[in-house]
Amino acid sequence: MLLIDCPYCGPRSEIEFRCGGESHVQRPGPHDAASDEQWADYLFYRHNPKGEHRERWLHMAGCGQWFNVARDTVTHKITAIYRMGETIDAGAGS
Amino acid sequence: MTRTYSALSLLREGFNAQQGWQPAWRDAEPKSHYDAIVIGGGGHGLATAYYLAKNHGITNVALIERGWIGGGNTGRNTTIIRSNYFFPETANFFEFSVKLYEGLSKALNYNIMFSQRGMWTLAHDRHGLEMLRRSANAMLLNGIDAELHDGAMVRKLIPGLNENPRFPILGGLNQPRGGSARHDAVAWGYARAASALGVDIIQNCEVHDFIVENGHVRGVVTSHGAIRSDTVGMAVAGHSSVVAAKAGVRLPIQSFALQAFVSEPVKPCLDTVVLSPATGTYLSQSDKGELVLGAGLDLYLSYAQRGNIPWMERAAAGVVELFPAFSRLRFLRQWAGICDVVHDSTPIISKTDLGGFYVNCGWGTGGFKAIPAGGWCLAHAMATGEAHPLARGFGLDRFRTGALIDEASASGIAH
Ligand SMILES: Cc1cc2nc3c(=O)[nH]c(=O)nc-3n(C[C@H](O)[C@H](O)[C@H](O)COP(=O)(O)OP(=O)(O)OC[C@H]3O[C@@H](n4cnc5c(N)ncnc54)[C@H](O)[C@@H]3O)c2cc1C
Ligand SMILES: [Zn+2]
Numbered sequence: 001m002l003l004i005d006c007p008y009c010g011p012r013s014e015i016e017f018r019c020g021g022e023s024h025v026q027r028p029g030p031h032d033a034a035s036d037e038q039w040a041d042y043l044f045y046r047h048n049p050k051g052e053h054r055e056r057w058l059h060m061a062g063c064g065q066w067f068n069v070a071r072d073t074v075t076h077k078i079t080a081i082y083r084m085g086e087t088i089d090a091g092a093g094s
Numbered sequence: 095m096t097r098t099y100s101a102l103s104l105l106r107e108g109f110n111a112q113q114g115w116q117p118a119w120r121d122a123e124p125k126s127h128y129d130a131i132v133i134g135g136g137g138h139g140l141a142t143a144y145y146l147a148k149n150h151g152i153t154n155v156a157l158i159e160r161g162w163i164g165g166g167n168t169g170r171n172t173t174i175i176r177s178n179y180f181f182p183e184t185a186n187f188f189e190f191s192v193k194l195y196e197g198l199s200k201a202l203n204y205n206i207m208f209s210q211r212g213m214w215t216l217a218h219d220r221h222g223l224e225m226l227r228r229s230a231n232a233m234l235l236n237g238i239d240a241e242l243h244d245g246a247m248v249r250k251l252i253p254g255l256n257e258n259p260r261f262p263i264l265g266g267l268n269q270p271r272g273g274s275a276r277h278d279a280v281a282w283g284y285a286r287a288a289s290a291l292g293v294d295i296i297q298n299c300e301v302h303d304f305i306v307e308n309g310h311v312r313g314v315v316t317s318h319g320a321i322r323s324d325t326v327g328m329a330v331a332g333h334s335s336v337v338a339a340k341a342g343v344r345l346p347i348q349s350f351a352l353q354a355f356v357s358e359p360v361k362p363c364l365d366t367v368v369l370s371p372a373t374g375t376y377l378s379q380s381d382k383g384e385l386v387l388g389a390g391l392d393l394y395l396s397y398a399q400r401g402n403i404p405w406m407e408r409a410a411a412g413v414v415e416l417f418p419a420f421s422r423l424r425f426l427r428q429w430a431g432i433c434d435v436v437h438d439s440t441p442i443i444s445k446t447d448l449g450g451f452y453v454n455c456g457w458g459t460g461g462f463k464a465i466p467a468g469g470w471c472l473a474h475a476m477a478t479g480e481a482h483p484l485a486r487g488f489g490l491d492r493f494r495t496g497a498l499i500d501e502a503s504a505s506g507i508a509h
Contacts, residue, residue, distance in 0.1 A: 001403045001404070002402075010376075011432045014402065015337075019391070019393055021348075036494045036495070039494075040493045043437070043493075044493045045344055046346075046347050046348055048336075048349055048395060050336050050397045053395055054394070071394075073349075073395045073396055073397050074398055075398070076398060094397035
């Protein structure tokens with residue numbers, strides 16, 4: 001079970017949150033210039049790593065804010081939490 | 095020496111102090127070259143190897159499993175078999191699979207304990223009932239058995255349901271030919287039959303990399319060294335995107351943990367399978383007497399085969415809401431498997447951009463029921479280079495063309 005340290009509310013139990021999937025996915029554009037491959041990539045293809053993953057979480061039953069989490073998909077250890085719009089270097093959390 | 099299983103062989107071995115039984119399959123060491131390699135010793139990989147030999151006469155085949163066969167999702171699932179899908183492509187495919195299951199014990203000479211005890215989906219509100227009605231109509235149009243019953247009839251047919259539930263039971267959809275089978279027996283039965291036809295079952299051998307020459311696969315690099323073949327099929331469930339990436343192939347798959355539980359064993363009390371989407375659980379009773387129950391996916395990526403506690407609690411609450419008498423039972427075991435989830439909840443059985451490399455994945459939470467058909471169709475693709483007619487809509491190209499077969503929303507398929 002995850003203990004997630006919301007940047008706005010502090011540590012709360014996993015059940016208060018919802019995971020919104022991979023962070024930093026860029027929508028291709030302009031829309032009429034993007035190829036079918038680019039659209040498929042944007043819509044359906046994710047990194048799905050076995051190891052550190054950058055993902056968005058929503059504090060649904062709390063402040064209602066989105067933020068980013070770096071989490072290991074094998075150990076589930078959370079190594080970094082940072083706000084929307086921010087980026088961190090690969091492996092920066094660990 | 096006893097090779098075929100029958101009442102007669104049981105009797106004979108009884109007189110022979112059980113000395114003549116042979117190991118069910120040969121534990122093989124890899125050769126340097128094969129006509130085809132199948133990666134992954136779950137049900138889909140084993141069935142693929144068997145049908146390569148049986149249907150296509152390709153017997154010089156290596157089945158490579160990094161752990162022990164059936165140790166992945168095949169040995170971790172709740173074994174529900176059904177074909178209550180919505181779209182013709184999926185309905186036909188899963189119905190073909192149920193039909194193969196119906197003859198499988200005989201075909202493999204191995205008792206897979208397929209018990210067609212029915213599979214119920216319950217509706218707890220008016221909208222749920224409308225969805226069941228729609229589902230029943232789709233099934234009947236697809237030529238699949240379906241029975242819709244009102245709440246009173248459901249109670250009559252499934253004893254023990256809550257008399258005074260918080261979520262009223264307004265109706266239920268039964269697929270009488272649905273049911274469950276023994277998961278290990280499916281893996282072992284296919285392994286035994288494939289081995290008898292000449293397939294090498296190689297366990298404790300992990301595929302680390304692929305040998306690629308001029309855009310064509312030429313073999314795999316394993317923990318036991320290089321093994322060459324110009325045709326490689328992959329059926330590794332939750333690890334699909336990780337393994338395919340070594341071949342330079344990307345897959346639209348995300349890996350999530352799905353967990354299941356068994357209670358302590360009790361006398362027979364539930365003779366069918368009950369799925370209740372509203373309470374978030376489904377259950378059946380195994381031949382050993384344990385209640386087998388499952389939950390929903392943990393909705394964040396995971397390669398850890400354990401599953402989270404909130405779902406455990408929710409599944410238990412759902413069971414107690416449905417069957418108050420089960421509130422006294424204790425969980426005996428809990429575990430999880432890593433499921434290969436695709437956007438439309440329709441499988442992928444496809445060639446790839448790498449020549450000679452074929453994939454079978456995207457089963458999500460519901461690929462046990464598909465093992466015979468999944469193996470049949472991957473073997474067909476590997477042997478002929480063409481998609482089997484039943485799997486034509488299951489290609490990777492659908493994510494580019496947009497021709498998704500959206501069972502995720504059409505039948506709200508959870509498992
Ligand atoms: C808890 C749970 C309940 C489920 N309930 C149901 C159900 O009721 N009905 C249903 O139809 N389906 C159900 N499923 C889904 C079903 O179990 C799977 O879809 C199905 O078993 C997938 O079979 P498979 O052969 O593709 O994968 P697996 O059985 O997982 O086999 C894949 C194999 O590949 C091996 N492998 C991975 N990487 C490598 C490598 N690099 N080299 C060599 N080998 C490798 C693994 O060790 C594994 O043995 C459930 C799943 C879970 C987890
Ligand atoms: Zn918060």
